Amino acid sequence: MASKISLLGAIFLVLAVTLSYIERAESKHTAFEFIGHLKGCHKGQNVTGVHQLKQYLHKFGYLDTNTTKRNHLSPISYPIPSNENKFNEVKGQGWNRKNWDRRFFSNHANDDLYDDVLESAVKSYQQHHHLKVTGTLDPETVKEMTKPRCGLPDIVNNKNHDHHHHNNRKLYRFFQGNPRWRKSRLTYKFRSIANSASAESIRSICARAFEKWAQVSHFTFQEVGESSTADIVIGFHVGDHGDPYPFDGPRGVLAHAFPPSTGLLHFDGAENWSMNPGQNEVDLESVALHEIGHVLGLGHDDTVPDAIMYSTFSYGLTKRNLHPDDIQGVRALYGLS
Numbered sequence: 001m002a003s004k005i006s007l008l009g010a011i012f013l014v015l016a017v018t019l020s021y022i023e024r025a026e027s028k029h030t031a032f033e034f035i036g037h038l039k040g041c042h043k044g045q046n047v048t049g050v051h052q053l054k055q056y057l058h059k060f061g062y063l064d065t066n067t068t069k070r071n072h073l074s075p076i077s078y079p080i081p082s083n084e085n086k087f088n089e090v091k092g093q094g095w096n097r098k099n100w101d102r103r104f105f106s107n108h109a110n111d112d113l114y115d116d117v118l119e120s121a122v123k124s125y126q127q128h129h130h131l132k133v134t135g136t137l138d139p140e141t142v143k144e145m146t147k148p149r150c151g152l153p154d155i156v157n158n159k160n161h162d163h164h165h166h167n168n169r170k171l172y173r174f175f176q177g178n179p180r181w182r183k184s185r186l187t188y189k190f191r192s193i194a195n196s197a198s199a200e201s202i203r204s205i206c207a208r209a210f211e212k213w214a215q216v217s218h219f220t221f222q223e224v225g226e227s228s229t230a231d232i233v234i235g236f237h238v239g240d241h242g243d244p245y246p247f248d249g250p251r252g253v254l255a256h257a258f259p260p261s262t263g264l265l266h267f268d269g270a271e272n273w274s275m276n277p278g279q280n281e282v283d284l285e286s287v288a289l290h291e292i293g294h295v296l297g298l299g300h301d302d303t304v305p306d307a308i309m310y311s312t313f314s315y316g317l318t319k320r321n322l323h324p325d326d327i328q329g330v331r332a333l334y335g336l337s
Contacts, residue, residue, distance in 0.1 A: 031252020032056070032146045035137070042136035043119040050112040053137075054121075056145070058109070060311075061153030062128070063121040128154055129302055147312035148271075148282065150290060151245050151256030154300050154311055172309065172329025173299035175259040180297050180333055181231075182261070187224045188232035192269075202284065205275055206234065209288035212320075213296065216327045218336060231261070232295055236269040254313060255287050257294035265291050272315075279316040286319040298329050 034052045041047050057063035119135040126133045131140050188210070193199045203223065210221035224230050240246040245256050247268040257265040267273070267287070274281035289308045301309040307323040331337075 030250055031248040032148075033251075035142055035145045038137050039139060039142045040137060041114055043114050043116065045114045046112050047114065048112055050114050050118070051110050054109050054118060057118070057121040057125060059153065060125075060149075061155030062124045063109075064117070124155070144312065147314060148251050148254050149312040150287075150294075150300070151247075151253035152294060152300065152311075154302060171303040171307075172301050172325050172332065174297060174329075174333055175299050178297070178333065179260045181219075184218045185220050185222070186231040186263075187222050187228070188234060188263075189224050189226055189228060189230040191226065191233050191235040193236060201275055205285045206288050209285055209292055212289060212322055213292055213330065216322060217296070217330050218334060219296070230263070232263040232265060234265045234267075236267045238269045241266065251315065254282060255291050257291040259294060260297050263295060265295055267291075277316050277318065282313070282315050283318045283320070286317065287313060289320065289322070293326060293330070296330055297333050298326070301325055301329070 034049050035056070038047060038049055038053055041050065041053075054063055122137065122141065123133050123135045125131075125145070126135075126141055129144050131144060132138070134141075188206075190199075190203065190206075193202055207221075207223065214220055221232075235241075238247060239249075243264070243266070245253070245266075247253055247266075247270060249268070249270045250272065253268060254271055255265070255267045265288075267284075272281045273284045275284060277283045286308075290310075290313070293309050298309050300311040301307045302311055304310065304323060304325050306319070308319060308321075308326045309323075309329070313319070
């Protein structure tokens with residue numbers, strides 16, 4: 001009898017531990033999963049969570065929240081630090097997160113009404129990503145929106161086609177003003193390293209990514225010590241880390257980088273980074289290639305899904321070779337034949 005009770009107790013303990021594990025796994029939310037709950041939403045509805053969709057579209061450059069003056073408030077309008085001393089410089093330029101949030105959350109940007117302005121933003125997103133333009137959150141739009149992605153906006157200052165070269169199938173984009181480096185020998189260093197892989201592996205992976213850009217351009221890249229001054233500073237950070245682009249956790253914004261000659265490249269330390277990714281891991285080299293493209297001055301190319309500069313990325317995927325459009329873009333920006 002005692003052995004039966006002991007066996008039942010053991011079974012109960014295993015079951016309790018299993019249920020506890022499942023509960024913890026199910027409680028792990030991903031950054032963009034709220035969009036899935038809004039599938040089918042359309043103009044005229046008032047649905048809980050729509051305000052998050054407005055924030056998403058605003059963050060990536062599609063939503064003008066000031067409907068009176070049409071003053072586009074995309075993240076690119078944030079002050080951008082020009083070197084690694086980002087904390088003091090951002091403050092010196094007068095950036096204040098509370099003040100910016102106050103600007104954004106005006107004009108019904110924080111309510112759940114699916115209004116004309118939001119419908120227009122959704123249509124802009126659909127057009128930009130070559131989806132059927134419906135203005136509603138149809139399944140294909142939700143599928144695209146929920147993919148992990150780069151944190152930089154797709155549309156800058158309400159202009160979708162600035163520096164968009166479409167002749168001869170050249171579809172690369174540049175940042176507004178075509179910022180570029182004035183030298184070809186660039187140094188880089190690591191400020192912080194993720195815990196998911198060894199520091200040496202991360203250095204090796206990033207070195208390969210830099211070399212691939214070097215092979216198609218006039219640039220050379222050299223790593224220097226952490227105490228040295230570098231043109232490019234690489235770090236793994238979690239949440240709010242001092243610049244205007246706080247990270248949002250797993251399966252959301254993977255990384256971001258600033259255009260020349262800022263030289264900041266940040267990975268979200270909360271992501272499950274890997275050098276040989278399984279279906280629940282993200283490939284570090286692929287994302288590093290993309291972000292280095294931003295560091296060199298390339299914007300997002302959402303016309304060519306195979307391009308490194310495409311804005312979204314998927315767990316388990318590897319994309320480690322520069323597309324002809326990426327190569328044409330960097331060579332055109334720097335006037336290379």
